[in-house]
Amino acid sequence: MKILTIVGPTAVGKTDIAVAIGARVSGEIISADSRQIYRHLTIGTAKPTLKQQRKVRFHLIDFVEPGEDYSCGQFARDAEQRIENIQDRNRTPIVCGGTGLYIKALFHPLDELPKSNRKTKEHLQAMIDKHGLGYLYDKLQRVDPTWAKRITPQDKQRIMRGLEVYKITGKPLSRLIGKKEKVARFLPYYIGLNLPRKMLYDKINRRFDNMIEQGLVGEVDSLLAHGFDPRSNALRTIGYKEIVEHLQGALTLDKAIDKAKRRTRNFAKRQITWFNNIPGLTWHNPDDPVLVDSIIRRSGI
Missing domain, CATH: 3.40.50.300 (P-loop containing nucleotide triphosphate hydrolases)
Structure with a gap:
């Protein structure tokens, strides 16, 4: 059912x-x-x-x-x-x-995405502390514009996740979640x-x-x-x-x-x-x- x-x-x-x-x-x-x-x-x-x-x-x-x-x-x-x-x-x-x-x-x-990496997240958080969340969103727009369009510039968790996945795999998150x-x-x-x-x-x-x-x-x-x-x-x-x-x-x-x-x-x-x-x-x-x-x-x- x-x-x-x-x-x-x-x-x-x-x-x-x-x-x-x-x-x-x-x-x-x-x-x-x-x-x-x-x-x-x-x-x-x-x-x-x-x-x-x-x-x-x-x-x-x-x-x-x-x-x-x-x-x-x-x-x-x-x-x-x-x-x-x-x-x-x-x-x-x-x-x-x-x-x-x-x-x-x-x-x-979807197929399992890479697990979260503590050091990568700490690095991204340090960038937010120094430059602001908008800085990371701009970076996300450059490496994964498709994912950036799906979320808002205020969505800290998904901005960080998009950049984290790109850092770990070298591939845009939007491409990975578009797999079979x-x-x-x-x-x-x-x-x-x-x-x-x-x-x-x-x-x-x-x-x-x-x-x-x-x-x-x-x-x-x-x-x-x-x-x-x-x-x-x-x-x-x-x-x-x-x-x-x-x-x-x-x-x-x-x-x-x-x-x-x-x-x-x-x-x-x-x-x-x-x-x-x-x-x-x-x-x-x-x-x-x-x-x-x-x-x-x-x-x-």
Whole structure:
């Protein structure tokens, strides 16, 4: 049986639909979200609420420290183990998330890339400390322009990974991940969720306003007070990066909020483009009152 996989842009309502389905089919949800993996980052990552977690068990959230790295390959291995375990207990695995690279690594696996090299990473970090992240991004554009186009100039982890792979192998990462795929252990049954652009953007804006009301500024302030590096991958993600800039005096709160909303809207646009390239994916409106019944019936779970 294929694995029900719910994807779509941020804030569209993927978790709500996954929980509604999971509660009906003895399901457990494997989160495919590269920000919800981090401990202590709760409000700004829109993690499942305690109420949702009481209804359905979630996997691969809250298990990586903000200063640690976690690769797509690691996600794929962890997700495969969770899927197998869930099926062994005669329950239904549901993959849900918007991180396209995680989804790709799980269902369209590639040959193993070289393992991370500590000395190379330390050298790259020293270059960031001296010249800034933009310097490394410019370097990446020269050695692997294809990979550079796929990521943003703020994506420190993937910029470093692209340069690290090039340093180790002498080949662009984009060329290596374009090689013939291995056979996946599991196959997906894709369901894409989306809304008309204005409705989605309004939802994104309202959600960030709610995050501020729920205490996002305090959450970020607490992370910094506990010594977490503002340059870490976790704190450079959308929403956290802007609040860090506000707390450091670089932005007023209003400007930080506006910037975070704009970056989130742009991110949603990129997610839609990514998932549009998946063969066989069908888009659905999450507000459709019969959607849950329809997905259960059509997927056969």
